[in-house]
Amino acid sequence: MNLARTAALMLVLVFVITLLGSCGGDGNDKNKSATATQAAGQGSDGADEEIKLTLVAENTKFDKTTLEAPAGKDVALTMENKDSIEHTFSLYPLADSKDPLFAGQRFAGPSFLTYGFTAPETPGTYHFQCDIHPNAMKGDFVVK
Numbered sequence: 001m002n003l004a005r006t007a008a009l010m011l012v013l014v015f016v017i018t019l020l021g022s023c024g025g026d027g028n029d030k031n032k033s034a035t036a037t038q039a040a041g042q043g044s045d046g047a048d049e050e051i052k053l054t055l056v057a058e059n060t061k062f063d064k065t066t067l068e069a070p071a072g073k074d075v076a077l078t079m080e081n082k083d084s085i086e087h088t089f090s091l092y093p094l095a096d097s098k099d100p101l102f103a104g105q106r107f108a109g110p111s112f113l114t115y116g117f118t119a120p121e122t123p124g125t126y127h128f129q130c131d132i133h134p135n136a137m138k139g140d141f142v143v144k
């Protein structure tokens with residue numbers, strides 16, 4: 001009785017191990033093709049999908065009063081803060097808007113920070129500013 005059970009158990013074990021083994025093989029093949037697809041995709045991402053912008057904050061001023069981005073594109077905005085005090089980058093529909101479309105983290109310099117956000121879907125002129133110094137540090141964010 002015990003021997004029969006042990007034999008049955010071993011048969012089940014062998015069956016399960018065989019199943020796991022074949023699944024693992026399939027999984028590896030899928031991972032390989034997924035990785036290859038992703039690598040090919042990343043090549044086009046850099047050129048087509050993400051817009052890289054730069055902005056310098058120095059003496060409580062931005063070096064640009066206009067930034068541009070295509071509608072609906074992912075934006076990687078790298079801000080260099082050359083001041084020892086904190087600055088931010090935030091995007092608003094209009095200069096007097098209360099609710100930001102994107103509110104960036106504040107950080108002190110000298111340092112860099114890259115903000116990631118998506119440009120508005122609707123073309124037009126939006127407003128960017130440092131939320132700490134909104135009167136001194138501001139500009140137009142033009143979406144095309």
Ligand SMILES: [Cu+2]
Binds near residue numbers: 131137
């Ligand atoms: Cu500021």
